[in-house]
Amino acid sequence: MSNENENEDETPEVTENPLRRELPEEVPAAAGEPGPPSAEESGEQPLSGRQRLVKGLWPPRVSRAQLIVAVLLFGLGFGLAVQVASNSDGDSALRGARQEDLVRILDELDSRTQRLEDEKQGLEDQRTELENSSDQAEEARKQTVEKEKQLGILAGTVAAQGPGITLTIDDTKGTVKADMLLDAIQELRAAGAEAIQVNGVRVVASTYLSDSGSGVKVDGNKITQPYRFKVIGKPQDLEPALNIPGGVVQTLEKEQATVTVDRSTKIVVDALRPAERPDYARSSSR
Numbered sequence: 264m265s266n267e268n269e270n271e272d273e274t275p276e277v278t279e280n281p282l283r284r285e286l287p288e289e290v291p292a293a294a295g296e297p298g299p300p301s302a303e304e305s306g307e308q309p310l311s312g313r314q315r316l317v318k319g320l321w322p323p324r325v326s327r328a329q330l331i332v333a334v335l336l337f338g339l340g341f342g343l344a345v346q347v348a349s350n351s352d353g354d355s356a357l358r359g360a361r362q363e364d365l366v367r368i369l370d371e372l373d374s375r376t377q378r379l380e381d382e383k384q385g386l387e388d389q390r391t392e393l394e395n396s397s398d399q400a401e402e403a404r405k406q407t408v409e410k411e412k413q414l415g416i417l418a419g420t421v422a423a424q425g426p427g428i429t430l431t432i433d434d435t436k437g438t439v440k441a442d443m444l445l446d447a448i449q450e451l452r453a454a455g456a457e458a459i460q461v462n463g464v465r466v467v468a469s470t471y472l473s474d475s476g477s478g479v480k481v482d483g484n485k486i487t488q489p490y491r492f493k494v495i496g497k498p499q500d501l502e503p504a505l506n507i508p509g510g511v512v513q514t515l516e517k518e519q520a521t522v523t524v525d526r527s528t529k530i531v532v533d534a535l536r537p538a539e540r541p542d543y544a545r546s547s548s549r
Contacts, residue, residue: 454504
């Protein structure tokens with residue numbers, strides 16, 4: 264009996280299950296047990312739709328392909344911007360011009376239009392005189408002589424005088440080149456110059472300019488600074504044409520040349536060109 268009681272009092276040994284040690288320390292709460300506190304219970308404000316969207320987009324997660332596409336788009340946009348800027352360079356001078364400069368340019372265009380209208384009217388008057396003159400042969404002869412003088416002035420075979428300007432260019436730095444002087448001649452012609460003389464050389468339709476050391480050659484004749492242009496024409500048209508924004512005067516001054524334009528009521532152009540007889544061309548009139 265005693266042995267049986269002793270056996271009943273002894274507690275049986277319990278062997279620990281090794282699988283029980285591998286279970287996680289935190290076990291999800293069973294049904295009916297309180298779970299983790301929600302955002303409202305913890306005192307935190309719930310996120311709105313916009314906040315959740317921002318949180319999902321920032322910080323951005325950029326892949327390599329997206330980065331390459333962004334770089335290509337940036338290069339394309341930069342190239343287009345450079346092209347647009349280069350195309351607008353031609354208009355930048357007028358866009359930045361002052362109001363009085365723009366008014367002067369418009370006046371110059373109006374003056375050119377008026378000159379063409381006057382020339383047209385003159386030709387119509389000549390035709391009317393020929394048609395109405397009692398002695399048409401004599402009237403035709405007078406007009407022919409007058410036309411010969413005009414053509415002689417344009418060809419440089421006849422001296423001329425009249426109102427105009429004197430353009431003087433002092434180039435002490437030696438930076439003024441032949442193409443700059445040619446631009447001045449072309450601008451003067453466009454403004455209505457009828458006779459031009461540069462340092463004793465008559466400028467005609469076939470005149471050419473070239474660089475020659477420290478000076479410039481006009482039709483093979485070397486001239487040196489100061490370059491002096493004697494121009495016959497309407498001073499109110501010639502001077503503004505040289506002073507337009509980005510024009511002849513500003514271009515020469517950028518080259519550190521000193522430019523002066525003087526108006527005069529009498530300019531004498533007396534440098535002459537020899538009358539050249541054509542080798543092959545003959546008059547077709549009979």
